[in-house]
Amino acid sequence: MRATLRWAHADLRTHRGEALFIVLATTGIVASLLLATALFGYATNPWQRVFTQSQGAHVWIHTGPSADARELSEVDGVTSVTGPYPTAAATVESRGTRASVELRGIVGRPSTGRPLLTSGRWLDPAAPDGVVLESSLARALWAEPGDTLSVPGTARTLTVLGVADSAEPRYSPGERPGLVWALPSAVRDTDGRGGQVTGLRLTDPGDTDYAVQRAVTLLGAGAVTDVSHWQQARSEAQGGNRLLGQVLGLFGLGALVAAALAVHGAIGTRIRGHLRDISVLKAIGFTPGQVVRIFLLQHVAFALLGAVLATVLIQALGSRVPGRLGDAVGVWQGLPGHTAALLAVPVAAVLFIAATTGLAAWRAGQVPPVPGL
Template sequence: MRATLRWAHSDLRTHRGEALFLVLATAGIVLSLLLATALFGYATNPWQRVFAQGNGAHVWLHTGSSADTGRLAGLDGVQSVSGPYPTESATLASRGTRASVELRGTPERPAVGRPLISSGRWLDPADPDGVVLESGLARALLASPGDTLALSGTARSLTVLGIAESAEKRYRPGEQPGLVWAPPAAVRDPGGQVIGLRLTDPDDTDYVIQRAVTVLGAGAVSEVSTWKQARAEAQGDNRLLGQVLGLFGVGALVAAGLAVHGAIGTRIRGHLRDISVLKAIGFTPGQVVRVFLLQHLAYALLGAVAAASLIQAAGSRIPGRLGDAVGVWQGLPGHTVALLAVPVAAVLFIGGTTGLAAWRAGRVPPVPVPRPAAPLGGRLSGVARGALGLRLPPALVLGWHRAFSRSPRSLGTVARLALPLLLIVVAMSAWTTIERFDSRPEQIGLPTALTVHADAGLADGAARSLLSRDPQVSAAYPGVEVAALVPGQTATIALRGLGTEAAPYPYALAEGRAARGGDEAVAGQGLLDLLDARVGDWVRITVGGRPQILHIVGRTIEPENAGRVISTSLDTLRENDAALGPALYELRLRPGADPQRVADRLTAAGQGRLDVHTVPNPADGLSPLRGVVVGLIVVLALIGLIEVLTAIGGTVREGERDLLALKAIGLSPRQITAITVVSTACTALAAAVVGVALGTPLAHWLIDAQGRSSGIGSGIAQGPSAALLLLFGAAAVTGAAALAAVPASRAARRRLADTLSAVA
């Protein structure tokens, strides 16, 4: 044991840099995997907790007031119902902020779909104007218990009695109205009713919806929402962050394992004589293997324990969403198991790759086998001899030859170094894609910056005149958005009519063409997936009990409503309903305009008749991803450093037997040093070329695949510029060459006696 420890200590002193980088890289990998686990738990748990504690409904159906919803309680698969409750669409105003809401007449606190009071209290029959707000709506209105809200268009006001958490779809300005629970007496002009269904088997959601629509009649149901949609919205960008961290964490773990495997293999080749001596003095093959295995397991264990301790002690103090996610995750039941399982899995994986490489050390014979002499790792190729004949610098030619003369080993080194570089290119692509959302939103489906809803009493001409007066508004596109039902009426989608044939709305098309004629429309990826349709198909949807048949001629990049949007012109919708007028206006602003300032001016100019919202940008929720990308690049760079140091060590050792020959033919120590530097630089250059060549299309595929799965659609990926990729490759090559300069210089100035000893 003492000899084993002395050998491990000597090896550690010789390779301190590699040991430090391995510890730091392992810590970064485990940290990213633990953060991914925390984000997945944070994304799922809050909604799941509210749904479970509130006995949530799996389906909510909005119907007409005359629909006989009492028959739904007897449907097969329906366990219990909530409601029906009368509903009224309204607009609430508070502190200069307005929000579209659904007033829901709730005589008593429901047993199914029960709101969880987070502050204040539930409805009081003695207070007919007291209401309870959904928490997201309350945040938008800056409202708290005791506040008074104005009911726009009337002289009435409502008093906030409480704030509640709900498992239903959350409030989104301009898209999804906020939920307000009110006494039935407060719902004075009901436009319909809503009923919630809790199912015995959640997987039968679509089947139960079809049965419910059949029982009620096709024209009775105006909107359908399910627990799956609510959960997906609640998870939002947190799940995406978790997926990114998990993907890069696993990729970095594989890269680290391969780097350790390569480092041990190179070290074994450099210490064949020492290993033979150890065996000759009594070391068994198992002891030799354990020397390498325990040493690298100790490095990995140190990094894993450091990462787990750091995230446990200070993870909740990370600013922003990551800190919130860790704080919530630490309170979940499976937190302790994950905190132990993730580091153990990482250490075991690194241990497995270490064991495979160390096994070779156990097979080294106890009698050293002399290495055959060979010039520069192999006979000079014809290309190398021709290059020397052209009087190219010998250091350049011999360095290139040394880098690629040992094909299997050289290819393995290039592949191991290319993997972290490839992942860095993917991370850079993720960064530039987020920047594209920020800097060029019109290319990813956000050509407008503001959405304006005008009061019903404000005529279209007056509204357009009011909007066009602002000097920073370049265009105002009238439109309307209504909820529509897909064939089978199992899901609700958004039908939009934006722009006119004279002034078409500038959709961001990823496939097909723009809608020009009557009945032509463009759709988001989420809608195409929902309907199992493609560009060129005709689809039939139902709006208010009336069918609308549209021809999909293009696919748009659609970041809203999970891509479940079909869009046409306002003129096309008017052909089906001549009385239909614009209910909203999408505003395009001039370059450099501040959307919030323009929104404030328009709100003031409208004197309470305009409800102005900024268009939400998905990049706003992805801001934590920038810090994540930087951290991942640092971890991957550490892994790359480990591989570069391994390559340098292997090149220096392989060059020891060529040192006498090189000096004999007249090369100076500086030229011999240059050979090793050029060899390392050529290896790094090949790895950088492979990393960029494979990483760029892989990044596009991964980002577009994520866009398709989220409903936004493919076509959002933006790779780094050619100049940035060139700078990245140059930095990798320059850094590798700089790292190789010092050990190569030391090797070139070794004494002849030392060189003879190494060759013998």
């Protein structure tokens, strides 16, 4: 073992450039795979991205206008409460398309369940009839900032000030009304059925059913008109992204295999350049197994160093990369499963490199003690 370590140390001092190249190559490969994982989560799970950035509520409880929803802050496991906000049912029309909506009275943007503007601007007291549409409703109505919505049966009109993303269940024609944020005065002026809605953010999202049961018990079953939760919204939003996720996952798997083959080629070239040294080792008594272990342990150590370096760089500096890539890393770091992916990707890369190195090292072990002429 001492002779093995001495030879590895001497080889490292003699071929520092090759060792540095392998470490940097592994660092680049693992960093690229981590960035690809971040982009994968950013592209295939837009709902989770919106939920994380908006500090979304896990449960939304709709009640009658007379219910005292402030008591919901006393429910076990609730970390924050947003609302209650006055609501009113209405129908709006744009370019010949009608949609049932829920007008929600709100002032400012709360810290929990905060709508994320994608275009336009937020509500302005100077524009009392201005509204902000949830993005899925805006697409259904073909509406954008500056458009005017009519309220059928009345002479009233609403001006679209902006479009925002929300982690709540999306608009579904005939099943779920679209969400429209408006000033409380605009909601009170609507003749539709009134109520209020309150959002709850939980300490443990897995306790959603228990929290809903406690909230309904506290308010009374007759006071609660509707309940929506984050699992429902997530399942509806993720339905159209499964194919994209499979395609991106297949490309990521192909990239991992290609990276392993590239490292295998680099390591194989390096071992072929050491045939004379391997023959000398065989001549002085090294067994084929010892030769294999020398190269395997040496290159696995290089791979581990490169993987750790890449993980530290992405974790510390990834979110500072300008543009969409930095945004993707920043959002990915706040998503569930980030820690598992941050460990699994480098480990998988090191195992792939170890497997390909083992094949090249096995060939090195078959080199004869005396090189052929």
